[in-house]
Amino acid sequence: MRQIGLLVSVWLMLLGGLVVFDQGQQWLNQQQAISEWRKAGIKEPQPKATVVNFTLKLARQLQHKKLIFSPQGIRWEQRPRSGEIFAQIFIPKLGVKVPIVEGTSEKELERGVGHHIASVLPGEGDNAVLAGHNNTAFTGLGKLVEGDQLIVESKEGVFTYIVEKTWITSMDDRTVIVSHEQPLLTVYTCYPFDEIGFAEERYIVQSRLIGIE
Missing domain, CATH: 2.40.260.10 (Sortase)
Structure with missing residues (x-):
């Protein structure tokens, strides 16, 4: 029983370590992105800002710089008629x-x-x-x-x-x-x-x- 308990404890510690590492990595990536935005003179997005709105803001601020992402587009529900x-x-x-x-x-x-x-x-x-x-x-x-x-x-x-x-x-x-x-x-x-x-x-x-x- 002690061995089982020890194994469970070790497993939980490893799992907790992985979670902490993943969260830490995400935080580092976020800080790196914010640092790059600031170097380019771009303010980081507010929590309530949508991806689309931030993309528009980013495009307007970068102007001649290459964008990293873009929407995938929609599907028109009704096609126009010829001459319309x-x-x-x-x-x-x-x-x-x-x-x-x-x-x-x-x-x-x-x-x-x-x-x-x-x-x-x-x-x-x-x-x-x-x-x-x-x-x-x-x-x-x-x-x-x-x-x-x-x-x-x-x-x-x-x-x-x-x-x-x-x-x-x-x-x-x-x-x-x-x-x-x-x-x-x-x-x-x-x-x-x-x-x-x-x-x-x-x-x-x-x-x-x-x-x-």
């Missing part, structure tokens, strides 16, 4: 807010930004793709840089993206609309910007989802 205005895109840096129309024909692009029907909708996981004219909806798109925001407002929610990269490619480059593991928003327009009408190149702005409200 179902959302609007707000670009804070440019001060523009433009309707998003389902489809990318000339008729749709005359009414706002067109959504590629073969891509997911904004806010969903994967790559949502939008197209717009460089002399109307996407005037000034070339001014966006890494860290700028694109915000899509819809009845399904408000989706905030942060620009990660921009590039120029040919009009036949289909990799712009390919699937991605992360929830992205890819927008493009004709390039050069001063070339109205037919243009053989496209200017691409790709951003990543960082917040859902």
Whole structure:
């Protein structure tokens, strides 16, 4: 009996030690994260702050720095019909807010930004793709840089993206609309910007989802 009692005591001591070690490790990790936030000039989140809200705050404070995490996106309950205005895109840096129309024909692009029907909708996981004219909806798109925001407002929610990269490619480059593991928003327009009408190149702005409200 004494041996059994001794074994139980040792087991409980080991278990307690593991719990203390785990809690200590979590505390050290938390302190390290807070230290890194403070070095970057970021205030640590309050206990009541949600992950999404803190992500938005972190993105706004970091601006051009790489984010560590992002939401995984939602699933739209109702898909828009062809030609339907179902959302609007707000670009804070440019001060523009433009309707998003389902489809990318000339008729749709005359009414706002067109959504590629073969891509997911904004806010969903994967790559949502939008197209717009460089002399109307996407005037000034070339001014966006890494860290700028694109915000899509819809009845399904408000989706905030942060620009990660921009590039120029040919009009036949289909990799712009390919699937991605992360929830992205890819927008493009004709390039050069001063070339109205037919243009053989496209200017691409790709951003990543960082917040859902």
